[in-house]
Amino acid sequence: MRTPLHYTTCGKWYFGGMQRVLVIVCASVAAMKAPFVLRRIREAGFETRVIATDSALNFVTPLALSSASGNTVFTQESWFSPQAGAQHLELAHWADAVVVVAASADFMARAALGFGDDLGTATLLSVRAPVLWAPAMNPGMWEHPATRAHRETLQSWGHRFIGPTFGKLGTKGEGEGMGRMLEPEEIAEHVKRVFAPKDMVGRKVLISAGPTREYLDPVRFISNPSSGKMGFAVAEEALSRGAEVVIVSGPVSISAPVGATVVPVESAMQMRDAMEAHFEWSDVVVMTAAVADYRAAEQKNEKQAKVSEHFTIELVPNPDILSGLGSKKGNRVLVGFAMETHAGVERAAGKARRKNADFICLNYPTREGTAFGGDDNQVTFVFPDGTFQDLPRMSKREVAEHLLDEALKRMQWAIQQPE
Numbered sequence: 001m002r003t004p005l006h007y008t009t010c011g012k013w014y015f016g017g018m019q020r021v022l023v024i025v026c027a028s029v030a031a032m033k034a035p036f037v038l039r040r041i042r043e044a045g046f047e048t049r050v051i052a053t054d055s056a057l058n059f060v061t062p063l064a065l066s067s068a069s070g071n072t073v074f075t076q077e078s079w080f081s082p083q084a085g086a087q088h089l090e091l092a093h094w095a096d097a098v099v100v101v102a103a104s105a106d107f108m109a110r111a112a113l114g115f116g117d118d119l120g121t122a123t124l125l126s127v128r129a130p131v132l133w134a135p136a137m138n139p140g141m142w143e144h145p146a147t148r149a150h151r152e153t154l155q156s157w158g159h160r161f162i163g164p165t166f167g168k169l170g171t172k173g174e175g176e177g178m179g180r181m182l183e184p185e186e187i188a189e190h191v192k193r194v195f196a197p198k199d200m201v202g203r204k205v206l207i208s209a210g211p212t213r214e215y216l217d218p219v220r221f222i223s224n225p226s227s228g229k230m231g232f233a234v235a236e237e238a239l240s241r242g243a244e245v246v247i248v249s250g251p252v253s254i255s256a257p258v259g260a261t262v263v264p265v266e267s268a269m270q271m272r273d274a275m276e277a278h279f280e281w282s283d284v285v286v287m288t289a290a291v292a293d294y295r296a297a298e299q300k301n302e303k304q305a306k307v308s309e310h311f312t313i314e315l316v317p318n319p320d321i322l323s324g325l326g327s328k329k330g331n332r333v334l335v336g337f338a339m340e341t342h343a344g345v346e347r348a349a350g351k352a353r354r355k356n357a358d359f360i361c362l363n364y365p366t367r368e369g370t371a372f373g374g375d376d377n378q379v380t381f382v383f384p385d386g387t388f389q390d391l392p393r394m395s396k397r398e399v400a401e402h403l404l405d406e407a408l409k410r411m412q413w414a415i416q417q418p419e
Contacts, residue, residue: 018047019195022095022127024120025065027055028102030136030181034060035068037101037134040188042070049091050074051120053107079119088119092126097194100124102181103135105147112150130194131159134187138169139177148375156255160240162190166376166393178376193401198242199408205238206282207231208275208289208321210250212268216313217300225372226290228252230337230396234286235260237400246281248274250289268292268318275321279328284407286335287322288361290372294318326356333407338382339363348382358410359383361403367393381406 021041025034034056038048048069052062054076062073072078079087100107100120107120116122124131133154141147142164151161167180182190209231213221228249235245236257245260248271256262263278265271268291279285294315322336336357338348341364348360362380365372378393381402391402 018045020094020096021046021048021191022091022098022123022129023048023050023069024098024100024123025050025052025056025060026100026102026104026107026120026136027053027058028104028136028181029059030102031056031059033181033184034101035064036184037099037187038065038068040184041099041191042068044188044192046191049094051091051123053118053120056102059102074119076119079122088116088122089126091119092123092128095127095129097129097191098124098127098131099187099191100131100133101187103133105137105141105144105150108133108135108147108150108154112153132187132190132194133159133161134181135161135164135179136181137164137179139179142179152255161395161397162187163395200238200404201242203238203243203283203411204281205235205243205245205284205286206275206278207234207238207245207247207286208249208271208291209235209247210252211290212250212271212292212318213266214268214292214295214318215266215299216296217302217304219303222292222294222296224290224292226250226252227373228254229373229375230377230399231286231288232257233396233400234288234403237397237404238284241404243284246278248278248289268295268321272319272321272324275325279325279332282332284333284335284404284411285325286403286407287325288337291321292318320355322357323355329356333358333410335359335361335403335407337361337363339365341366345380345382345386345388348380349384349386349388352382352384357384359406361399362388 023038025031038050041048049071050065050069051074052065065073074087110121111124116125163182164179165182166178168176169180210228211224211226213223215221231247232254235247238245239257239259247260248263248265250265263274265274271289271291295318297314297316326334334357336355338351338360340347340362344362348362352360360382362382364378367378375395376393377396377399379391379399381389
């Protein structure tokens with residue numbers, strides 16, 4: 001009998017010996033890379049087993065998968081072969097983590113809808129370990145509302161998407177786009193993170209997210225298209241690393257991350273009050289919200305009728321929430337967001353200095369694929385001294401990983417300094 005060593009993120013005891021990763025290979029052209037994914041995961045120190053869908057075997061052979069994994073390949077045929085026990089239950093119990101490689105739109109849909117008539121989906125219905133999805137498909141399929149809905153369903157169950165990324169696509173004539181699977185080395189790195197130490201246990205993270213609404217009368221307001229996805233991605237990443245999380249959120253239509261405390265607000269004034277109420281509690285504060293700069297000088301109590309061709313509204317400035325928090329920051333790490341169309345680094349550095357932020361995440365609203373409401377972002381971390389770090393376009397969850405890595409570096413420095 002193996003001796004238990006430590007408790008894991010997925011609520012299971014790990015034992016002496018290798019941690020175990022089940023790889024499910026789907027029917028995308030990128031399935032040809034599955035043997036390399038398996039090799040990289042094994043090189044990282046994990047034991048692997050592999051399930052291949054029947055269609056995946058049109059792209060990669062069982063021999064290649066078996067050689068790379070060091071184990072027999074499990075297929076639909078093996079699932080129905082005479083044997084004692086249920087293969088999908090045995091594999092689900094065996095796995096400490098699951099990675100779906102070359103994940104197709106079809107397999108995502110079947111999993112999200114609870115299908116269980118093939119070995120892959122039946123195993124996913126039974127597994128209790130963390131599940132990572134490495135999608136590979138053309139941009140049209142990835143961005144289709146059906147795929148987006150299925151992705152959101154899987155994420156609501158705690159499944160995590162790694163990629164896709166922007167790059168050359170395998171199908172002839174597709175060129176480049178968002179849908180390329182991450183490289184095998186990158187997938188292996190994400191697998192290692194599943195088992196990494198919880199580096200934010202005991203930390204308290206306060207996040208603002210989404211838009212604010214500044215009402216002119218009971219039915220009209222000034223707002224913006226912010227979806228809240230960036231802030232919620234930061235929350236998901238912080239929770240996965242063991243932190244306690246409070247999100248002060250404007251009106252959004254996405255589900256809150258499981259485990260986070262959500263404080264709903266509408267106006268900038270309400271957001272300021274909620275952020276200040278939780279500020280003393282926090283260790284890290286991340287201001288992703290798109291807060292309205294102005295509000296109506298007078299909010300009407302009744303709907304205003306159209307009375308002329310021209311209508312003038314007097315606006316007054318809203319409070320600068322980031323600046324207010326920065327004035328009493330102490331040893332907390334304070335991160336702001338800024339959108340600029342020109343002179344971005346210079347303006348963001350000035351903003352960081354004026355508002356006493358540790359760094360600013362500079363957004364580029366005019367760049368393809370990074371506008372309000374998208375699943376991807378491209379940011380530059382800008383520091384008060386004018387230095388900066390450019391990140392490539394990536395998923396908002398991956399941006400959140402980099403953001404919290406940087407915040408932790410700043411926290412380690414801050415706790416050594418006097419108040």
